Amino acid sequence: MSAAAPLEVRDLTKRFPVGNALRRAHVHAVDDVSFELRPGTITALVGESGSGKSTVARLLARLYDPSEGAVLFEGSDVSRVRRRRDVLRYRSKVQIIFQDPFGSLNPVKTIRHHVERPLRIHRIVPRAQVEEHAHELLRTVGLVPAEEVAAKYPHELSGGQRQRVAIARALAVEPKVVLADEPTSMLDVSIRIGILNLMLKLKEEREIAFLYVTHDLASARYVADDILVMYAGQIVERGPVEQVLAEPLHPYTRLLLAAVPDPAKKAERIEPRKGLAAAAVDPPDGCRFLTRCPLAIDVCSRITPPLVEAQPAQSARCHVTAPST
Amino acid sequence: MTALVEETVVARTREATLLELRQLSVEYAVGDRPVRAVDGVDLEIRAGEIVGLAGESGCGKTTVANAVLQILRPPARVVGGSVLFRGEDLVGKSTEELRRFRWRNVSMVFQSAMNALNPVMRVGDQFADMMRAHERISKRRALAAAADLLELVGIDRRRLRAYPHELSGGMRQRVIIAMALALEPELVILDEPTTALDVVVQREILQQVQDLQRKLRFAVLFITHDLSLLLEVAHRIAIMYAGELVETAPAERLAANAQHPYTQGLLQSFPPLGGPLTRLTGIPGSPPDLRDPPSGCRFHPRCPHCRPDDIVLYLRQTGERPLLREIEAGHQVACHLVAGGEE
Numbered sequence: 001m002s003a004a005a006p007l008e009v010r011d012l013t014k015r016f017p018v019g020n021a022l023r024r025a026h027v028h029a030v031d032d033v034s035f036e037l038r039p040g041t042i043t044a045l046v047g048e049s050g051s052g053k054s055t056v057a058r059l060l061a062r063l064y065d066p067s068e069g070a071v072l073f074e075g076s077d078v079s080r081v082r083r084r085r086d087v088l089r090y091r092s093k094v095q096i097i098f099q100d101p102f103g104s105l106n107p108v109k110t111i112r113h114h115v116e117r118p119l120r121i122h123r124i125v126p127r128a129q130v131e132e133h134a135h136e137l138l139r140t141v142g143l144v145p146a147e148e149v150a151a152k153y154p155h156e157l158s159g160g161q162r163q164r165v166a167i168a169r170a171l172a173v174e175p176k177v178v179l180a181d182e183p184t185s186m187l188d189v190s191i192r193i194g195i196l197n198l199m200l201k202l203k204e205e206r207e208i209a210f211l212y213v214t215h216d217l218a219s220a221r222y223v224a225d226d227i228l229v230m231y232a233g234q235i236v237e238r239g240p241v242e243q244v245l246a247e248p249l250h251p252y253t254r255l256l257l258a259a260v261p262d263p264a265k266k267a268e269r270i271e272p273r274k275g276l277a278a279a280a281v282d283p284p285d286g287c288r289f290l291t292r293c294p295l296a297i298d299v300c301s302r303i304t305p306p307l308v309e310a311q312p313a314q315s316a317r318c319h320v321t322a323p324s325t
Numbered sequence: 326m327t328a329l330v331e332e333t334v335v336a337r338t339r340e341a342t343l344l345e346l347r348q349l350s351v352e353y354a355v356g357d358r359p360v361r362a363v364d365g366v367d368l369e370i371r372a373g374e375i376v377g378l379a380g381e382s383g384c385g386k387t388t389v390a391n392a393v394l395q396i397l398r399p400p401a402r403v404v405g406g407s408v409l410f411r412g413e414d415l416v417g418k419s420t421e422e423l424r425r426f427r428w429r430n431v432s433m434v435f436q437s438a439m440n441a442l443n444p445v446m447r448v449g450d451q452f453a454d455m456m457r458a459h460e461r462i463s464k465r466r467a468l469a470a471a472a473d474l475l476e477l478v479g480i481d482r483r484r485l486r487a488y489p490h491e492l493s494g495g496m497r498q499r500v501i502i503a504m505a506l507a508l509e510p511e512l513v514i515l516d517e518p519t520t521a522l523d524v525v526v527q528r529e530i531l532q533q534v535q536d537l538q539r540k541l542r543f544a545v546l547f548i549t550h551d552l553s554l555l556l557e558v559a560h561r562i563a564i565m566y567a568g569e570l571v572e573t574a575p576a577e578r579l580a581a582n583a584q585h586p587y588t589q590g591l592l593q594s595f596p597p598l599g600g601p602l603t604r605l606t607g608i609p610g611s612p613p614d615l616r617d618p619p620s621g622c623r624f625h626p627r628c629p630h631c632r633p634d635d636i637v638l639y640l641r642q643t644g645e646r647p648l649l650r651e652i653e654a655g656h657q658v659a660c661h662l663v664a665g666g667e668e
Binding site for chain 1 (some may be wrong): 381523525551554557590591593596599605606611612
């Protein structure tokens with residue numbers, strides 16, 4: 001893909017303070033994360049609960065300030081902009097969709113209200129065209145007849161339909177980047193595929209750059225072009241999704257793959273967990289996957305492995321499978 | 326390997342029937358028109374068998390589970406049929422009889438059960454409370470038994486002294502499963518036991534349930550919307566749609582030879598991890614409003630095979646309710662498109 005990246009993340013780090021004045025410590029929720037989102041591509045960010053993947057999405061949405069690093073949007077650092085006008089301008093280009101379609105819509109407002117509001121705030125179309133434009137957005141996300149749906153309240157819609165409303169609302173401002181934070185994990189399996197297909201359609205028709213945060217590798221393979229695997233705040237493997245899932249380098253990616261229910265290959269047993277996937281409090285040097293790793297060697301407990309490109313376009317943080325020279 | 330599996334299936338069919346639902350119907354009396362959430366469900370679970378019950382949200386799966394335990398609260402009530410446990414009908418039993426029956430004979434792990442623990446009580450005390458409500462047992466012996474149970478589900482026995490917030494979501498879920506096994510029930514109902522957990526924890530818990538089931542030989546009714554899970558863990562699977570059972574079959578057979586268009590749609594809903602990728606369709610539309618269910622086959626508005634081209638078939642699909650028929654030993658389907666078999 002030759003197009004320039006609208007969003008580039010450089011060495012992003014987020015630490016949350018814990019403890020009290022006497023015992024100050026920091027949870028390293030996101031540690032030294034770099035990647036870029038390109039137009040017309042879907043990048044999957046996968047990992048377990050607590051691995052920091054949602055924190056990355058929230059940092060990009062400007063819901064948190066990063067501790068270190070930069071978020072470059074079309075070349076300029078937006079990670080610390082504070083002026084309302086600048087934040088608004090950024091949010092009109094970068095939108096986020098949350099996991100819970102039951103909590104993200106106001107129960108006492110109609111669907112029309114939700115979709116028209118961003119059109120008015122960001123003055124996307126002249127006032128006279130707001131209504132028609134809102135209907136058009138609802139049609140785009142497959143909510144028809146749009147006029148009828150617009151008059152409904154959130155409780156009258158199913159979970160999948162509500163998530164479509166959330167997507168329509170995000171599209172209202174004609175964003176270049178959409179951050180989808182587990183958009184399907186609260187939906188029925190039979191509804192999920194519809195949302196994934198909608199993302200594929202939007203990526204193709206609107207050249208949107210998607211970040212798809214999920215813990216479901218099979219759905220990542222279905223929609224994404226590239227994949228980032230996160231463990232305890234760090235990216236431990238990255239590359240084209242087919243390549244990474246066919247020949248994973250990092251032992252954690254292999255563990256995730258083995259855990260997915262796959263009727264085709266009948267249960268593969270995994271080792272019960274030792275240690276936590278969650279972000280560590282002031283972690284010592286060394287590999288964070290050490291306690292669960294079947295491949296660990298002596299050096300792993302002393303030196304944090306760097307992200308090394310061990311295969312063309314595929315990198316991993318592992319002393320054993322992706323050694324640095 | 327295959328021969329061995331088949332032998333155990335045959336052996337299992339000879340096992341006694343543990344639970345039998347006969348034409349079970351449950352209504353919710355809301356508004357002027359009762360909603361029939363479960364409509365004439367027949368289901369059988371034999372001793373030591375894992376039966377999966379799958380369907381979308383709101384199809385009545387959890388209502389079936391609640392009816393088995395007789396914990397339906399108004400406005401829900403059983404309006405027809407029976408729940409036979411070892412031949413005894415549970416519908417209409419007294420509160421005291423049911424109290425003794427629950428936990429000891431049938432126990433249940435609820436959806437988001439990890440939030441079911443009392444946050445201000447130590448895990449061990451919660452075990453002891455439950456056990457002492459059902460058995461004459463000293464607190465010390467109850468705690469010792471609880472410690473063994475925790476170890477059974479892979480949690481350090483010292484965690485008895487922990488409060489729920491000190492445990493992770495997956496650990497709390499395992500505590501609840503351990504509790505459900507405490508009185509050695511013959512049937513354990515798992516209602517979406519892993520839905521709130523991520524894949525690795527889910528896999529750990531499923532493995533543990535399977536290991537325990539092999540060791541302790543209890544029967545399981547496993548309820549979920551994720552058919553891909555059931556294909557792995559269940560011996561037999563029942564598919565529910567809009568309050569009715571539409572297909573039941575042994576798991577391998579369902580995976581290879583699903584007959585109902587709804588089951589086929591569910592199987593088409595999860596992308597594969599390996600092999601070629603094709604654009605999947607899922608199931609268009611959403612489940613019907615049970616206040617006003619569609620006429621005829623309840624799946625017909627979403628069914629890809631229901632078109633007015635073939636007018637005779639179309640009239641049957643939209644006007645006549647299909648009945649569950651056996652098309653092969655152990656495989657039943659309720660669909661006008663599937664011919665043959667006895668009703």
